Amino acid sequence: MDDDLTRKTTKRLLRDWAAIMRELRRREDIRSENNPTGDLAEALVANHFGVALEPNSTKGYDLCLEDGTRVQVKGRRRTLRSKPSHYGQMRNLDSDPFDDLVVVLFDEEFEVESCYRLSIAAVLRLARYSAHTNAWRLPLIKGDRAKENGVDHLALSTG
8 A cells, every 4th residue: 555554543544444435336346335345245246247236125135147046145354353264144044035145255455365156055055054143154165165066166356
């Protein structure tokens, strides 16, 4: 980064963050001004498949492919302090909320580390239900999980 961030006040850093988030939203790289991980993953996957994102209020999936396949997207970001073991939580898997799941793992600087497309059958096989959160948790896809039936690697990169 060009600027010496150590010289900036917290207030200035937060203003810069807000301005960056507004610009990413203007460019339609993200859909909200929250943590950009999920929005960026959704935008990259939609761009990869050449389709538009569904409205934010669409329950269960984020985009629909030209053949009608409903795709849910989950993104996680690994940092020096955060080493996630799973992707975001999913609820109501028994109600058939999507057909495929695409998971994107970013590094600290939002470069894509890995990306996989999973069938709903693979998700149900690999995810674990937690009664405490009333949700399913899918562990990060790596090693033997990446070789499972219904798990396909996608070549995705941050533009």
